[in-house]
Amino acid sequence: MTHTTPKHGGGWPPSGMDPEVIRVLRPSDGSLVGELAVTPSHEVPRRVERARSVQAGWASLLPKDRERRLRALLEAIDERTPEIEDTIVAETGKPRAEATVEIVSVVDHIRFLLKNATGFFRPRRIPTGWMAWKQAFVQRDPLGVVGVISPWNYPFMLSMTPTCTALFGGNGVVLKPSEFTPYSGLLVEDIARDAGLPEGLVQVVIGGGETGEALVRAGVDKIFFTGGSRTGRAVLAAAADSLTPSVLELGGKDAAIVLEDADLARASRGIVWGAFLNAGQSCIAVERVYVVERVYDAFLREVLAHIRKLKAGSSAGVEIGPMTTPAQLAWVEQQLAEAVEAGATVVTGGHRTDPASNVLEPTVLTGLDPTSSILREESFGPVLPVVRVKDCEEAIHLANETPYGLSASVWTKDRKRGLALARRIRAGAVCVNDALAHFGIAGLPFGGVGESGFGRSHGIEGLEEVTRSRSLLVDRMGIEREPWWFPYNRGTERLLRGALLFRLRGGLKGAFAAIALMVKGGRR
Ligand code: NDP
Numbered sequence: 251m252t253h254t255t256p257k258h259g260g261g262w263p264p265s266g267m268d269p270e271v272i273r274v275l276r277p278s279d280g281s282l283v284g285e286l287a288v289t290p291s292h293e294v295p296r297r298v299e300r301a302r303s304v305q306a307g308w309a310s311l312l313p314k315d316r317e318r319r320l321r322a323l324l325e326a327i328d329e330r331t332p333e334i335e336d337t338i339v340a341e342t343g344k345p346r347a348e349a350t351v352e353i354v355s356v357v358d359h360i361r362f363l364l365k366n367a368t369g370f371f372r373p374r375r376i377p378t379g380w381m382a383w384k385q386a387f388v389q390r391d392p393l394g395v396v397g398v399i400s401p402w403n404y405p406f407m408l409s410m411t412p413t414c415t416a417l418f419g420g421n422g423v424v425l426k427p428s429e430f431t432p433y434s435g436l437l438v439e440d441i442a443r444d445a446g447l448p449e450g451l452v453q454v455v456i457g458g459g460e461t462g463e464a465l466v467r468a469g470v471d472k473i474f475f476t477g478g479s480r481t482g483r484a485v486l487a488a489a490a491d492s493l494t495p496s497v498l499e500l501g502g503k504d505a506a507i508v509l510e511d512a513d514l515a516r517a518s519r520g521i522v523w524g525a526f527l528n529a530g531q532s533c534i535a536v537e538r539v540y541v542v543e544r545v546y547d548a549f550l551r552e553v554l555a556h557i558r559k560l561k562a563g564s565s566a567g568v569e570i571g572p573m574t575t576p577a578q579l580a581w582v583e584q585q586l587a588e589a590v591e592a593g594a595t596v597v598t599g600g601h602r603t604d605p606a607s608n609v610l611e612p613t614v615l616t617g618l619d620p621t622s623s624i625l626r627e628e629s630f631g632p633v634l635p636v637v638r639v640k641d642c643e644e645a646i647h648l649a650n651e652t653p654y655g656l657s658a659s660v661w662t663k664d665r666k667r668g669l670a671l672a673r674r675i676r677a678g679a680v681c682v683n684d685a686l687a688h689f690g691i692a693g694l695p696f697g698g699v700g701e702s703g704f705g706r707s708h709g710i711e712g713l714e715e716v717t718r719s720r721s722l723l724v725d726r727m728g729i730e731r732e733p734w735w736f737p738y739n740r741g742t743e744r745l746l747r748g749a750l751l752f753r754l755r756g757g758l759k760g761a762f763a764a765i766a767l768m769v770k771g772g773r774r
Contacts, residue, residue: 272458274431277342277564277572278572303450305392308417319445320417326445327357343564374388376388380752386723386724390419391720394471399475399476400476401428402431403528405427405430409434426457427454427456467492472495474497498705500701505539507649507671512661521536523685524686526634529610530630533656536686550636570610572608585629589615593619599632615634653700654698655699657681659681662683676699677699748765
């Protein structure tokens with residue numbers, strides 16, 4: 251697959267003008283995937299305006315009509331599945347099975363939205379308390395245009411999922427995919443077109459950080475950002491200038507806690523997968539393991555046995571593919587070198603499979619100093635530090651030590667104890683006897699705390715992020731004057747004091763007190 255002619259996003263650049271171009275390379279062998287013209291920053295607000303003009307019609311549809319049209323996304327994905335997989339594999343270097351997982355997750359998410367979006371938009375009656383003669387409702391309204399900025403590690407899933415949520419929420423979308431994986435982002439625009447959605451409702455802008463910043467400043471109604479914590483800060487600073495609300499899905503340093511009563515066969519298998527899936531480049535990868543000392547040696551033995559069976563390389567049929575960007579590889583190698591210098595032991599791995607490749611062997615570290623950067627800062631690579639702890643209290647304490655809080659896992663045969671410990675971990679999600687699987691459940695809200703960001707994707711909470719509430723009140727009595735309107739008189743005072751007593755004391759007691767007070771003439 252080699253593309254050289256940029257054909258998306260409104261035909262930029264005009265003929266005769268040389269565009270700035272980004273070159274997309276395959277992490278597996280450095281060959282060219284294609285070249286794409288960068289969308290100039292001044293063009294980005296125009297794209298947002300175009301999306302806004304189309305979105306007005308989209309928002310005016312009944313939710314069930316939008317839903318009917320969005321169902322066609324499934325067919326469009328079905329048609330393009332091999333192309334989507336090829337594109338993800340080409341741009342990221344990940345194994346094909348992991349590319350398929352991205353599509354499964356997107357489809358499941360669309361199914362969730364098809365089932366829930368219409369009900370979500372149904373106005374809800376709200377009790378009116380002591381104003382019993384009124385009716386009140388709350389309804390959800392679309393925001394307008396959502397700017398989606400996505401990273402390269404799950405380039406299709408993390409572009410398509412927030413886009414779908416925004417569309418079901420009645421919004422238009424302008425998406426800025428990572429410059430390392432723009433073709434996976436462009437597929438989102440293609441799929442929307444194939445599904446017959448209004449032209450311009452979903453648009454992709456191409457470029458790096460500058461284009462992302464232009465999108466944040468382009469007058470969108472919300473930014474949905476997925477990426478690193480440092481970039482997240484820059485996004486929030488730019489969004490502050492225009493008071494643009496933002497969801498930030500940022501990095502993590504997820505801990506796994508293995509207790510003395512864990513099923514070690516399952517725990518070791520699950521943790522190895524959770525750490526090395528996508529060559530460790532998952533925001534919710536297991537990035538550190540705390541193992542209670544009684545089972546530490548046995549756990550480590552099982553982990554190493556599983557790792558020995560993994561194939562790492564750049565060709566098809568491996569479990570561990572190349573790292574997607576050279577900068578990410580360099581960072582992980584630096585972190586490893588620092589850890590080793592500080593006294594850590596590399597129990598397995600630690601090198602590239604071949605010095606010329608981007609493939610880092612699955613690596614396990616032990617003997618780490620608790621203050622080591624590799625236990626505190628996100629690695630985002632195939633590295634698993636394993637730490638011996640005295641007991642579960644020490645494990646919980648260490649798990650909560652980093653400024654991140656994306657997700658975590660607890661491994662124990664005692665499910666009740668596992669859940670109790672899960673509630674003590676500072677994280678947006680915690681699995682018991684599993685890792686990462688919570689992301690695959692479309693109804694579960696997903697997001698972090700602390701430096702892992704704020705706001706939620708997935709679930710009903712995801713729909714709430716891309717809509718705003720509108721409160722509606724209807725007077726049902728049609729009387730000429732509400733008792734508390736001007737002019738104020740003894741009757742006004744009596745009524746308000748009665749209302750106060752009624753609400754203070756509550757129920758029948760409150761009602762009697764209010765009536766008694768009014769009969770007495772308003773004095774307590
Ligand atoms: P980055 O933060 O580098 O980039 C994310 C996106 O932001 C990219 O599209 C990038 O463009 C763009 N960008 C860069 N600078 C700016 C800017 N100043 N203003 C606006 N946009 C900008 O993250 P990575 O792509 O390297 O992804 C890895 C990170 O993402 C990890 O930290 C990982 O944990 C996190 N992540 C979080 C997830 C979550 O749901 N919590 C899920 C997946 C990943 P470009 O790439 O073209 O430079």
